[in-house]
Amino acid sequence: xxxxxxxxxxxxxxxxxxxxxxxxxxALAVVIVVAIVFGLVSAFSGDxxxxxxxxxxxxxxxxxxxxxxxxxxxxxxxxxxxxxxAPTPTPSAAVVPPPVLQAGEDCPDSTLAVKGIxxxxxxxxxxxxxxxxxxxxxxxxxxxxxxxxAVLAAYVYSLNNDRLxxxxxxxxxxxTLVKTFNPGEQVTTEVTWTGMGSGPNCPLPRQAIGPGTxxxxxxxxxxxxxxxxxxxxxxAPAAPGEAPAEAPVPAPEGEVPAPVG
Numbered sequence: 001x002x003x004x005x006x007x008x009x010x011x012x013x014x015x016x017x018x019x020x021x022x023x024x025x026x027a028l029a030v031v032i033v034v035a036i037v038f039g040l041v042s043a044f045s046g047d048x049x050x051x052x053x054x055x056x057x058x059x060x061x062x063x064x065x066x067x068x069x070x071x072x073x074x075x076x077x078x079x080x081x082x083x084x085x086a087p088t089p090t091p092s093a094a095v096v097p098p099p100v101l102q103a104g105e106d107c108p109d110s111t112l113a114v115k116g117i118x119x120x121x122x123x124x125x126x127x128x129x130x131x132x133x134x135x136x137x138x139x140x141x142x143x144x145x146x147x148x149x150a151v152l153a154a155y156v157y158s159l160n161n162d163r164l165x166x167x168x169x170x171x172x173x174x175x176t177l178v179k180t181f182n183p184g185e186q187v188t189t190e191v192t193w194t195g196m197g198s199g200p201n202c203p204l205p206r207q208a209i210g211p212g213t214x215x216x217x218x219x220x221x222x223x224x225x226x227x228x229x230x231x232x233x234x235x236a237p238a239a240p241g242e243a244p245a246e247a248p249v250p251a252p253e254g255e256v257p258a259p260v261g
Contacts, residue, residue, distance in 0.1 A: 169201070
């Protein structure tokens with residue numbers, strides 16, 4: 001067995017150096033820890049402060065120009081669009097009711113209706129069609145209106161709306177006939193057409209109207225009736241050995257008998 005000799009105590013200077021070395025190492029460790037903590041704090045605070053700075057820089061720099069754009073040319077600043085004013089409501093015209101008609105006053109057009117009636121739907125060349133002109137009070141009270149020959153007229157039109165004849169062309173009249181209409185009452189007037197064409201002031205020569213389909217229209221002032229169609233056909237040829245029928249004596253065209261009703 002080996003014998004270990006007891007060590008002699010070291011000099012005080014060695015103990016003092018060891019203590020100094022331990023103190024120095026401890027101080028160095030504290031400095032390193034403080035440096036690390038300060039670095040981390042600086043890093044976090046630097047990141048948060050750098051973000052607004054970068055944002056401001058990009059905002060100040062403006063948008064990146066597109067390919068082909070000249071960054072030197074400044075785009076004018078467009079002012080914000082003004083809000084369009086609310087549309088002003090258009091005042092609607094008030095509905096004015098028709099005036100209250102007193103009994104015995106003149107009949108306005110809105111209270112009358114006119115129509116034409118043919119004596120038959122088909123005629124032949126040589127016939128003298130008879131037309132009836134009808135004026136009806138469609139109002140609610142009695143009123144009066146001139147229905148004389150000067151203002152009440154019958155017209156014949158082609159299907160192309162060509163005016164062919166009127167009873168006032170060759171027999172104008174100044175007749176005035178003021179008629180009092182009760183509600184629903186009618187005034188009828190007959191007129192004969194000789195089948196000849198005519199125009200205003202009855203220019204000559206007058207031409208006979210050939211076969212075809214035509215329209216009868218009756219007019220009282222500004223009131224016009226619906227068109228009433230009728231046919232004017234060729235006369236049937238006479239049978240061999242049969243004497244031709246005598247042509248009827250034409251009535252004076254434009255002669256208007258006294259109103260019926």
